[in-house]
Amino acid sequence: MAPPEGAPQTVEDAEKFTDLQLIAVYGNKSNTIRGLAALGMKPGPISKKLGIIYQHARNVLKRPLKKTDANGTATAATTQSTTAEEAQTKAA
Numbered sequence: 001m002a003p004p005e006g007a008p009q010t011v012e013d014a015e016k017f018t019d020l021q022l023i024a025v026y027g028n029k030s031n032t033i034r035g036l037a038a039l040g041m042k043p044g045p046i047s048k049k050l051g052i053i054y055q056h057a058r059n060v061l062k063r064p065l066k067k068t069d070a071n072g073t074a075t076a077a078t079t080q081s082t083t084a085e086e087a088q089t090k091a092a
Contacts, residue, residue: 003035011039019050033060 007025008014014022014036026032029050036046043057050057 003038007035008039011036011041014039014041014049022050029056030060033057034065037061 003009004025004027008017008022017025022032022036023029026035029052032050033046033056036049037043041049043054043061047054047057
């Protein structure tokens with residue numbers, strides 16, 4: 001996936017942006033964390049740059065992205081929960 005238009009191309013470029021500018025470019029904090037990690041930044045420096053706790057950056061990087069269907073609706077990438085309908089089908 002290509003970075004959004006106006007996104008920093010290197011870690012050095014990212015240092016020139018403020019936290020709010022980075023979030024505006026990437027759209028939200030999670031995408032910003034992923035984008036900065038793709039540039040080679042580790043969770044510690046990312047958390048300091050964005051003013052968030054380390055654990056938030058780490059969790060975003062550990063959690064897989066949700067897949068989207070053709071309509072753009074999010075579907076769970078991996079889930080262990082079942083719907084009531086699925087549970088009834090399994091029980092029968």
